[in-house]
Amino acid sequence: MRVDLKRAGVALVASTLLLVGCANSGGDAALVEVTGTNDGCEPSESVLDAGKIDFEFTNEADDISELYVLRENGDVVSEVENVSTGTSRTLTVDLAEGDYVLNCKPGQNGDGISTEISVTGDGGQEQATPDRTITFDAHDFGYDGIEGLDEIAAGETIRFEMTNSGEQAHEFEVLLPDGEALGEVASINPGDQGGATLTFDESGEYMFQCILVDESTGKPHTELGMVGSFTVSQA
Numbered sequence: 001m002r003v004d005l006k007r008a009g010v011a012l013v014a015s016t017l018l019l020v021g022c023a024n025s026g027g028d029a030a031l032v033e034v035t036g037t038n039d040g041c042e043p044s045e046s047v048l049d050a051g052k053i054d055f056e057f058t059n060e061a062d063d064i065s066e067l068y069v070l071r072e073n074g075d076v077v078s079e080v081e082n083v084s085t086g087t088s089r090t091l092t093v094d095l096a097e098g099d100y101v102l103n104c105k106p107g108q109n110g111d112g113i114s115t116e117i118s119v120t121g122d123g124g125q126e127q128a129t130p131d132r133t134i135t136f137d138a139h140d141f142g143y144d145g146i147e148g149l150d151e152i153a154a155g156e157t158i159r160f161e162m163t164n165s166g167e168q169a170h171e172f173e174v175l176l177p178d179g180e181a182l183g184e185v186a187s188i189n190p191g192d193q194g195g196a197t198l199t200f201d202e203s204g205e206y207m208f209q210c211i212l213v214d215e216s217t218g219k220p221h222t223e224l225g226m227v228g229s230f231t232v233s234q235a
């Protein structure tokens with residue numbers, strides 16, 4: 001553990017030096033350190049320049065943690081999970097002007113701790129404009145009313161709007177044909193709504209799932225029915 005902490009410290013210094021170099025050349029991502037504690041989620045800066053940003057997340061909480069970068073409407077821009085106590089992970093995002101939220105989640109459940117940040121200036125990736133919207137329900141344990149998934153063609157951007165009509169939190173994570181995450185409607189509490197705008201660049205077989213764990217059975221929701229697949233056709 002002591003060695004890991006030292007390594008993390010060295011990496012931090014190296015990254016900071018890199019940032020100084022990049023700031024001069026106008027090159028790569030800017031580095032922002034985010035420190036997560038049991039009751040805090042503190043960025044080193046809260047007003048950032050538009051463009052690529054490396055959030056270096058250091059987990060100083062007592063439990064395993066994760067960091068989300070959220071849009072003002074709650075959409076997930078990106079996230080990093082399974083960050084052990086005393087370690088750091090970097091999350092790279094490309095943000096256009098606007099207000100965003102950093103959400104640290106020690107214990108990897110519940111609402112976590114949110115800190116607002118703002119991004120100013122030109123550049124960065126705007127959220128894509130959807131070609132259409134798919135509205136559906138999540139419940140214990142399944143998804144209702146998801147229609148039109150098999151009609152998606154490569155290149156399309158789909159807005160997913162999910163209502164949680166269940167008794168516990170649910171999510172809707174979409175996996176690419178290679179199993180990597182494309183994006184997600186992050187964990188939504190009972191009675192709440194959430195969304196995601198996802199662009200399907202490639203054709204093939206995609207999966208969707210909720211991997212939250214049911215406390216009474218100890219089983220992930222995938223095992224209780226919250227999983228499925230669909231095919232994205234060629235453009």
Ligand SMILES: [Cu+2]
Nearest residue numbers: 170171210221
């Ligand atoms: Cu679920």
